[in-house]
Amino acid sequence: MLNISFVKNISLFSGLSETEKDMLLTGGSIYFYNRKDTLFRRGDPVMHFYVICSGQVKLFHETAEGVDVTTAIRIAGDTMCTTGIFALHASHHMHAEVIKDSTIMEFPVQWLKDAAREHSTVSLNLLSALSQRGRRQEMDTQNQASMTPVQLLANFLQQTCTTQGLDPQGFTLPFSKTLIASRLCMTRETLSRTLPKLKEMGISVTGTHVSLHGSQVMKH
Amino acid sequence: MLNISFVKNISLFSGLSETEKDMLLTGGSIYFYNRKDTLFRRGDPVMHFYVICSGQVKLFHETAEGVDVTTAIRIAGDTMCTTGIFALHASHHMHAEVIKDSTIMEFPVQWLKDAAREHSTVSLNLLSALSQRGRRQEMDTQNQASMTPVQLLANFLQQTCTTQGLDPQGFTLPFSKTLIASRLCMTRETLSRTLPKLKEMGISVTGTHVSLHGSQVMKH
């Protein structure tokens, strides 16, 4: 059960005593999912709070024309559905699909509500997490609106490298290019054509191999 | 002091007893601002939690080329900076400018943190509010990415009409067109050219007068 100790360290529980953590963790169970499994679909009632122990999950929705737009990629250590649980509407507003075999810990929604009500530490952690995520999203939106595909992609690669703790000198792309394109709201074709342009910024991508040679981090 | 009783009714305080509300409200003070006043700028330390009693405030940032992008328009009853207060970074990440003479109640940041820690009702209200706002923003982002200017504008007008409680049969635009364009991430020119196209959707705009003749609400 090494997964349990992993979950103990997520930010949601920070500041709690070991015994409090143990008690809370009894409320959840661990499940395994395979690539392409659906966690939930838009409109489904929100039943669980999720903590990803390993693997990857994409959150996405479909445009009117049937194109998938990925709004977030969640990886090990991330949580899902915090927003859905405290919002008034009790149904999901997007789809969630497993894109890499995953281990996921699930808690009933009421568990989270209770935890937030009874432990002010938990509710403050949640507030912090939601704020954090909100801030991310704001930046994302404004980037989306004001940056060229080249900048977006450069940004994305650097973000990815940082948050996944990869070696900037050279790493293997952890996502398919189609997924990245969907995440950046562009077509696969545009993504392909954008890759070569990154060299001017000191980023080279060959196949699935990336190296961020001396490219500075984007300001804001 | 009719403003005080107005503030008592915002969702942040719902579920609290009158005496609790009165006690909390002693922590804030009311200020008056004029059009074009700056509430705060990006990078400033987050000092206050704001509740708008009357007027309008825009939250915006500048692109690299110096263009303003408005990310939100806040009106009477709205709060500001909830996110900023609970996020780790203690500085604002966007500018706030008063766009219509306003009355605003301000509380010190610590006041909100304390209130959240000591009243689980308040922290749950905050969680709900943040979730709500997060959901709005997600929809916004996805709309921005997948809708044409015509749809965006139609959407915006309907939203505005609803949230401001205006008469769909005919009302006066509560914002300048430049502001709307900035909010919808398009140029003034594009907005102008889009207005006539709305007639096909049963929306007519003449000058600052709008009527939403039988236009259905956009799904999702």
Next chain:
DNA sequence: CGATCGTTTGATCCGCATCAAGATAGGTGG
């Protein structure tokens, strides 16, 4: 009545989506 701000209209251009093939890679079975 000029001056400034906000809005509209016109002409042009560029970037990304779209449509359409081709290329590469991984996987399976003969």
Next chain:
DNA sequence: CCACCTATCTTGATGCGGATCAAACGATCG
């Protein structure tokens, strides 16, 4: 080990939409 297949990615040709530049128009205000 090779032929075949499907999934994923790349490249090419074309067109349209919205940004941009430029100028006129309208409104509000001292």
